[in-house]
Amino acid sequence: MTPLSAPIFAFGDAQKLAPEDSYTRPPRLDGMLAMTGPSVTTEPGCLPVRGDLAHIKLAGRYFVPHYAVPMPHAIKAGAVLRATGRADGETIMDLPEGETFNVLDIAGAWTWGQLGEDGPVGYVALTDLEAIG
Template sequence: MSGISAPIFRFTDGLNVTEHDTYTRTLPLDGMLAMTGPSVTAEPGCLPVRGDLAHIKLAGLCFVPHYAVPVAYTAKAGAQLVSAPTTTGEVLAELDEGAVFNVLDIAGVWSWGQIGEDGLVGYVALEQIEAPEAGE
């Protein structure tokens, strides 16, 4: 293995995500993954990061306790992205029917994630999105 001293991920079947996996790593690794400066900051709703969780693509850029690989859900008609997991949260966007909402966390009846790969970040009620079919 070149450039790193341990696999980035280890799965029970022995498969590893390599340092060249462009989905989870936008830049090639040049040594062990480490924070080399301050954590990236952005306006709320712009990056899929919050105090406890961030999208795996932000590992090495944002310091949080957990990173998640998104699961692509599909928006139903009338789905709304809101700023907080409540019915009184500010509506940030209306999702088109069939739009991809990348879910990073589910708590109760709310999901937290990002519209597409680089859209707005917020909460969508679980009843407004459809889970991917098994095998996808």
């Protein structure tokens, strides 16, 4: 462990901190969570990852501020997957009724997520989905 350079607080007769304790950090992090190079980017719509959020299954591969556990929703008839969270956004595909859409983010009237486990990624109107269980 890296030794402390000086006591953090000095209160009269209080016992001084040990030079090595559980509050010191190792000089270097190794292993699965160590930053070993630049973050990899992905093509939009292929994987459930964007600049601020990613599916929890991608936590070891993509670096983003937040990871989300998917919330499965059933797709209603007439649902459309869009490139942006707007009614006039580019249509990616018509979604199959009854299939599962894994919601990772809800913002206003729009959700962002992935069709099934490996399908395309995009935005779906919240009114076109129904929460499962």
